[in-house]
Amino acid sequence: MEKLKSGFLSSEIWVSVVMVVLQQIAAFGLLHGADIQPLAEAIVAMLTAGVAFITSMRVVIEIIRARTKLKEKQIETNQQLTTVNNPV
Numbered sequence: 001m002e003k004l005k006s007g008f009l010s011s012e013i014w015v016s017v018v019m020v021v022l023q024q025i026a027a028f029g030l031l032h033g034a035d036i037q038p039l040a041e042a043i044v045a046m047l048t049a050g051v052a053f054i055t056s057m058r059v060v061i062e063i064i065r066a067r068t069k070l071k072e073k074q075i076e077t078n079q080q081l082t083t084v085n086n087p088v
Contacts (some may be wrong), residue, residue, distance in 0.1 A: 013049070066068045 022040050025031045031039070 011048075014047055015044055018047070 018040055019036075022031065022043075024035045026033055026036055
């Protein structure tokens, strides 16, 4: 069964949070109603880019980690073979 992620990790919640915050700012008169939509689109685009960046970095880190483990295993195997082939 697929593990369910927490609600705060979903993109829908963050888009909703952005819209609510912008609407509250507009309600206090700090932002004009016509400015909400373009600003919301810009913020959502930034959040999307941030998530894409974080996801990409996780992939890179996992690749580096996997290659490091593979090289460590290869070094260990080579040392064992050297010990077996050249006993002291």
